[in-house]
Amino acid sequence: MPIIEVEGLSKTYRVFRKKEGLLGSLRGLYRREYNEVKAVSGISFSIEPGEMVAFLGPNGAGKTTTLKMLSGLIQPTAGKATVLGHVPWLREDAYRRRFALVMGQKNQLWWDLPAADSFQLHREIYSIPKDRFDRTLGELTELLGVEKLTRQAVRELSLGERMKMELIAALLHGPRVLLLDEPTIGLDVVAQVAIQKCLRDYHESRGVTMLLTSHYMRDVEALCDRVIVITRGTLVHDGPLAGIVERFGESKLVRLQFVGEPPDHAELSRYGEVSKLEGPSAAIRVERHRVAEALADVLNRHALADVSVEAPPLEEVIAKVFEEARPAHDAA
Amino acid sequence: MVAGVARYARMLAGLARYTLAREMAFRGNFLVKVSVELLWMGILVAFYKTVFAKTSTIAGWSEPDYFFFVGCFFAINGVIETFFLDNCNEFAELVRTGDLDFLLLRPIDEQFLVSCRKMDWGTAPNLLMGAILMGIALAQKGWTFDPARASAFVVAFACGVAIAYSFMMMLTSVSVWMVRNQSLMEMWWLFSSLVRYPREIFSGRGAETIGRFFTFVVPILLVSNVPADVMVRVLDPWMVAWTVVVAGASLWVSRRFFHVALRSYRSASS
C-alpha cells in the first residue's frame, strides 16, 4: 500500500503579462492580459512507506510546486494525490500532524528568540506529550551536536546551525512523511554531512518516508535510492539511483584547448563522450577514474594550450539528457 | 470542545509569553509605542476639549457621554491592536515572501495562527487608558451602578470587538489577491473612521441612509456605538440583540472569506 500516491497532478498559473513602457503600464490599469504557465502538468508516481526518493530537475521544472501541492500549501489545477491516506490540500489537522516540510531557503523559527522557545511552541501546536518531546529533542540535539545552542537567539546562529534547528523543529512531532526542499542549500560541506547523517539515522530508527529535492548530488547519493526526474513540469524518469550515478555522477567535463589542428572526433571519443568540438577547443565527458589516464595520453600525443577539468552540474545534466531522450521515447 | 478551547487558550498564553519576552528585549521600542498611544489619547482629548469649549452637545451627546464614547472606542481599538492588527498587517508580507507556508503547515486553525500569532504588548495599555477615560466620564456624569446596563455593556463590547475583528480579517484576506497591498494599518485607520464617531452624526438628507447602510448592511457602526449607548444613553435590548446576531454572522462570513482567499494563495518560492 503506497504512502504517497500521485495521479495526473497539474498546476497552471495565470500570470499577469506586464506591458512594456509607461503607456503599457497605464493601459494595464484598465485591461489586463494573462499568460498561462504550466508549472506541473500531469505527474503520476507512487511511493511506498520507508522509501527515500529524490526529485531532480533543473530550476523551474516544477519540483517545488509538486512538493507544495503534496504539503497542501497550494491546490492543484487537476489531478489527484493522497499522502498517508489524506488529500493534502484539505489540510486536515490529522494530516498536518503526521508530515513535515523543510525548506532550506526559509526559516520558520522565531528570529529573535532562542530555538528552545520555538520548540516549546511546537510542542503546544502539535500537542506533543511532554516526555516524548523531551526524549526526541534530546536525541535530535545530540545527533546534530547542537545541545548547547538551543538557548541562543536564532539570529545569532550560523546558517548551518540554524538549518539544524529547522530540521529539529520539523522532526519533533515524529512525522511519518518528510518533504525536503533544498535542505542543504548554501551550507558548507561539514554541515551538509551532519544533516545527511541526521536524516539517515532518523530514517533508520523511524522508517520515515522521505521525498527530497536538492542541487547537490552528494545529498542524493547519501540518502536516496530512487530518483524521479522532472523537466518542464513532466515526469521523464522514475527509477533506481544506481544506474544514473554510474552514467553521469562519475564523469568530469574535460575542456581541452589544442595548439594547432585538433585531433578528429573518433580519436577523442576513445576518452569519453565528446560534447563539443569546435576549432581548436574540445569538451569531453570523461569518467572520473579515467581522467588522469586520459589527460596523460592526450598530452603525450598533442600540444595543449590550456586544460580544465570541471564537474558538470549533475542534476541539470541528467535533466537535459532525459529531455533530449524524450521525443525519441515518445515516438517509440 | 472544551479541550479544544483549553488548547487554544494555552497556545494563546504561550504566544503572549514569547512575544512579551521578545518585546522586553527591545524595551525602548515598547516604551515609545506606549508613549505614542498616550500622546494620541492626549490629542483626542485636546481636540474634543477644544470643541466642547464652543458647544455643549455633539449630535445629542453631552460632554461626559461623548468622552465615554471616546474611551469606549479607544478601548475596543486597543484590544484589536493588541491582538490582531500587527498580525493582519504582516499578512501581506507573509503572502509576498511565501512565509505563510509555515503557518499553513501547522495542525492548527490557520485563521487563529494568522491573526493571533504575535501580541502587540505596546498597545495593550490602550485598554486601560480607554477604561480610565470611561471611568472619568462616568464619574463626571454622576452615573450610578446599574447591573443591567453594565452587563449589556460587557456583551456589546465583546460583540464590538468581534465585529471589528471580522471586518479587519476581510480587509486582510484581500491581500492574497492584491500582493503587495499597501499597509493594512493605513486601510484599517481609514475604514475605522466610521467607528470613531457616534452614529447620530449620520443625520439629515442622504447621511441617514448612509448611517442605516453602515448599521444594517455593513454593520460597522455597531462596534463602539452600541456599548457606549447602552451604558450612558438608552438601553435598547433590540439593538443589543441585533449586535449579537451581527457579531456571530460577521465572524462566520469573515471566516468563509478568509478560506476562499487562502485557496488562491500561490506560495511564492524565492
Add this chain to the structure above:
Amino acid sequence: MTPPDAALPLPAPPRPGPIRALVKYARIFRVALIERMTYRGDFLLGTVLRFLPILTTILLWRAIYEGSGQTELGGFNYREMVAYLLLTNISRMFSSMPGLASGIAREIRDGTLKRYLIQPLDLLGYLLSARVAHKFAYIMMSFLPYAGLFYACRGYFDGFPDATQMLAYAASLILAFAVGFYFEACVGMVGFWFLEVTSILYIVMTLNFFISGHMLPLDLLPQPWSGLLKVLPFQYMAYFPAVVFQGKVRGGELLFHLALELFWAVAFAVLARTLYRAGLRRYSAFGG
C-alpha cells in the same frame, strides 16, 4: 523598490553634466511611476477607503455647529470649516511622505546605504526624484476622484479665488512638499546616531497630525497655542495652504508667511544635507 542600479544599466562617467544628471533622475522617475501603476487593485481600494474619513469628518462638524447653535467658530462658518478640512487633504497630499524617514533609517541600519557611496548617485537626489514621481503618479491618479469629491462638495466653496491667490496657493503647496520632504529626510538622517528612528517618527507624525492643523483650524485653539503653532514649520504642511486658498491670509501677511515657509524649506534642506554629510563621516568611520 527597484534598486537604483536596475534603472542605471550603464556606469555614469565620473563627472556627469547637468543634462546627463537630469536624464538619470528622469529615468528613475519613470521606473518608479511604472511600478506604481502596476498595483491598481490596491490603489482603487485605497482610494475608496480614503473618502470615508472625509465623510465622517464633514458629518462630525455639522453636528458640532448644530450643537453649538453658532454660525461661526474661530472665524470659520460651517461651510468654510468643511472647505478648510477638505483643503487640508490637498495640503497633506503634497506634504505627507509615507515611508521616507523609515526608509532612510532602514538603509542606514541594513547597510544598503553603501550603494550610494559606491555609485555616482546622491541619496537625497535619488529620494527626491523617486518621491516626486510617486507624488506625481498619486496626484494624477487621485485627480478624478478628488475632482469628483470637490465637485460634489462645491456647495461648501465660494468659487475659485483670483489669479494672484491661486498663484500663492500653488507656491504654498510646492513649498509644502519641500518642507514635508526635507523635514522627514532630517528625521530619517537621525538614524545615523540613533537606531530606533521609526519610533521617534511615530511620535513626531502623531503630534504633527494635530499641530499642522489637519484635525481643526489652528484658530480654534486658545492663545497662546494658536499663535505659537502658526510660527512653527508644521502649519505649512496642512493649515497654511488651505487658508491661502480660502483667502483668509492676504497682502503683507501672505507674503510674510510664504517667505517664512520658504525659509523653513531651505532650513530643513540645509539641515538634511548637513546631517547626511556628518552621518556619512560617522558611518564610514565606524564601517557601518
